[in-house]
Amino acid sequence: MADSRFDSLFDLRGRAALVSGAASGLGRAMSLAFAEAGADLALADIDAAGLEDSAGRIRALGRRAFPVACDVSDPAQIRAMFSVLDRELGRIDVLANVAGEGVLGKPEEIPLEAVERTWRNLVLGRFCMCQEAGRRMLEAGRGSIINIGSIASVTALGRGHVAYSMAMGAVVQMTRELSTEWSGRGVRVNAILPAQVVNRGLEARMAADPGLRDRFLSAIPRGRLGQPDDVRGLALLLASDASAWITGAVIPMDGGNLATNAGGTIGGGP
Numbered sequence: 001m002a003d004s005r006f007d008s009l010f011d012l013r014g015r016a017a018l019v020s021g022a023a024s025g026l027g028r029a030m031s032l033a034f035a036e037a038g039a040d041l042a043l044a045d046i047d048a049a050g051l052e053d054s055a056g057r058i059r060a061l062g063r064r065a066f067p068v069a070c071d072v073s074d075p076a077q078i079r080a081m082f083s084v085l086d087r088e089l090g091r092i093d094v095l096a097n098v099a100g101e102g103v104l105g106k107p108e109e110i111p112l113e114a115v116e117r118t119w120r121n122l123v124l125g126r127f128c129m130c131q132e133a134g135r136r137m138l139e140a141g142r143g144s145i146i147n148i149g150s151i152a153s154v155t156a157l158g159r160g161h162v163a164y165s166m167a168m169g170a171v172v173q174m175t176r177e178l179s180t181e182w183s184g185r186g187v188r189v190n191a192i193l194p195a196q197v198v199n200r201g202l203e204a205r206m207a208a209d210p211g212l213r214d215r216f217l218s219a220i221p222r223g224r225l226g227q228p229d230d231v232r233g234l235a236l237l238l239a240s241d242a243s244a245w246i247t248g249a250v251i252p253m254d255g256g257n258l259a260t261n262a263g264g265t266i267g268g269g270p
Contacts, residue, residue: 024052
C-alpha cells in the first residue's frame with residue numbers, strides 16, 4: 001500500500017481481524033478486503049473446506065490466516081475460538097459479525113423452535129462475539145466492530161420473514177447500545193444493512209420461484225442484485241481509521257431499496 005495520507009487512512013497493517021462467515025459470500029469478501037489492506041485474520045465458519053479456501057487466498061496476499069470451525073449459535077465454541085485468536089494473533093482490532101442464518105415461516109405457523117434457532121444464530125451469537133471482542137478491545141483502548149444486519153432490521157419485508165426481521169432488528173439495537181456504551185472508551189460499533197446479495201441460499205430461492213428475481217429488482221433502483229464484493233469498500237471504511245468519528249451508524253447497502261419504498265412493495269416485493 002502506498003504511503004500517501006489518503007491510503008494511510010485505510011491501512012490495516014499491524015492489525016488483527018476476526019470475520020465470521022468467512023468461507024463464502026460477504027464474509028469472504030470482507031476478509032479479503034481486510035487482508036489486502038494489511039490485516040492478519042482469524043476466520044470462522046462451519047464450512048471447513050470454504051474456510052481453508054479463504055485462508056489460502058489470504059496467505060497468497062502475504063498475510064496470516066487462521067481458520068477456526070465455529071458454530072456462532074454456540075457460545076462455548078465462540079469462546080474457544082477467541083482462545084485460538086489470543087494464542088495465534090495476540091490481539092483483535094476488527095470484528096466482522098457476518099455468520100448466522102434465519103428461518104422463514106408464516107407468523108401463524110412458524111414453530112417456536114425455529115424462532116429460537118434464528119435468535120441464537122443472529123442475536124445471541126453476535127452478542128457473544130461482540131462481548132468477547134469488546135472485552136479485549138476495551139482493554140487495548142481501541143477497536144472496530146461491524147455487525148451485518150439486513151434491511152429487514154428496519155423495515156418489514158413480509159413473505160415469512162418475521163423471525164429473521166425480529167432478530168435483525170435486535171442486531172441494530174445491539175449495535176446502537178454497544179456504541180453508546182463503548183465508543184467513549186475507544187471501541188466503535190457500526191452496522192451494515194444489505195438488501196438482496198447473491199449467495200447460494202438466495203440463488204436456490206430464486207431458482208425455486210422464477211418470478212422472485214424480477215420482484216426483487218422491481219424495488220432496487222440500482223437495477224441489479226448485490227454481489228458480495230459490494231461490501232468491500234464500506235467494510236474497509238468502517239474497519240479503518242478513515243471512519244474514526246463514525247460509530248453507532250446503521251448503513252444500508254441496498255442499491256437504493258430503502259430510499260425508494262421503505263424496503264418492500266405491497267404484494268410481494270423484496
